[in-house]
Amino acid sequence: MTTVKPAAPVGSAGPSSSWTVWLRKRLTGLVPPGEALPDQQPAYVSSWIYVFGVLTLASLLVVLVTGGLLALGGVAWWHGSSLGHFVNSLHLWSVELFFVFMVVHLWGKYWMAAWRGKRALTWITGVVAFIASIGTAFTGYLTQSNFDSQWISAEAKDGINSIGVGSWFNVLNPGQMLLWHVVLLPFAIGVVTVMHVVLVRRHGVVPPLDAEAGQ
Amino acid sequence: MALVAVLPGPLAAGHYLSLGVLSISLTNALIILAMVLLFVVALFAPFPRYEPKVPRQRDPESVPVDRRSNGGRP
Numbered sequence: 001m002t003t004v005k006p007a008a009p010v011g012s013a014g015p016s017s018s019w020t021v022w023l024r025k026r027l028t029g030l031v032p033p034g035e036a037l038p039d040q041q042p043a044y045v046s047s048w049i050y051v052f053g054v055l056t057l058a059s060l061l062v063v064l065v066t067g068g069l070l071a072l073g074g075v076a077w078w079h080g081s082s083l084g085h086f087v088n089s090l091h092l093w094s095v096e097l098f099f100v101f102m103v104v105h106l107w108g109k110y111w112m113a114a115w116r117g118k119r120a121l122t123w124i125t126g127v128v129a130f131i132a133s134i135g136t137a138f139t140g141y142l143t144q145s146n147f148d149s150q151w152i153s154a155e156a157k158d159g160i161n162s163i164g165v166g167s168w169f170n171v172l173n174p175g176q177m178l179l180w181h182v183v184l185l186p187f188a189i190g191v192v193t194v195m196h197v198v199l200v201r202r203h204g205v206v207p208p209l210d211a212e213a214g215q
Numbered sequence: 216m217a218l219v220a221v222l223p224g225p226l227a228a229g230h231y232l233s234l235g236v237l238s239i240s241l242t243n244a245l246i247i248l249a250m251v252l253l254f255v256v257a258l259f260a261p262f263p264r265y266e267p268k269v270p271r272q273r274d275p276e277s278v279p280v281d282r283r284s285n286g287g288r289p
Contacts, residue, residue, distance in 0.1 A: 032288060046262045046264055047257070047258075047262050048256070048257035048258075048260050048262055049254075049257045049258055051257070052257065100246075100249075100250055100253070103250055104250060104253055104254050104257065107254050108254070108257070108258075117288075202288070203288055204288050
């Protein structure tokens with residue numbers, strides 16, 4: 001008598017060598033269960049100094065939305081119409097707040113030694129995000145397409161040439177600077193910011209120096 | 216000179232604070248001072264608190280054994 005082996009049901013857990021299984025395990029294991037979007041935090045988080053990280057994120061969201069609108073509207077729109085001026089100002093002031101919040105966040109984390117407890121990579125991604133943000137702001141100055149951007153680019157040209165990268169990073173090339181400002185650097189900031197937030201959720205908010213994690 | 220006279224306000228030289236080789240615009244100095252004040256206020260200003268209706272409970276079985284001493288963190 002022959003027996004027929006029943007076929008494995010479609011969608012059942014396959015061999016662990018499947019790349020989808022590997023990727024699923026990696027994604028679901030990035031943060032502990034329930035910590036991706038927590039509704040409660042340890043008691044020590046109830047301080048205004050812990051608010052500046054999410055304020056920085058909120059500012060970044062406004063920066064990205066207003067920057068996208070400026071890119072869609074174009075130079076003539078942001079220079080020549082009332083609505084363009086308004087969105088341009090929103091972009092400027094959200095960037096100002098973004099940097100203020102990020103610097104206060106940096107000070108707060110520095111003075112509580114936020115790299116403690118396996119959080120070194122969280123600290124490093126924050127540093128990279130800060131540096132990339134400065135580069136994005138500088139290329140934003142060059143993208144204004146006004147006398148100010150002409151003056152700044154002419155001044156910056158000597159400095160960039162002096163470090164030997166002037167032929168690859170040409171601040172007198174508005175098209176190249178526009179691409180750095182609206183594509184390459186925002187993409188880098190986005191990726192590093194996502195890594196930073198995932199790491200914060202993975203390792204938890206750093207406790208003050210005189211407290212223990214999870215109190 | 217005539218060109219300077221017709222330049223709009225934002226292109227004016229502005230006010231600078233100088234101390235030896237150090238020089239900073241008054242605007243930038245005020246912004247940095249405001250950030251320091253914001254930092255100090257954030258450290259000491261009281262934060263609004265509320266008592267949750269349902270106390271937080273985590274299923275201890277969902278946390279790997281090697282992570283239970285660290286609040287479930289890797």
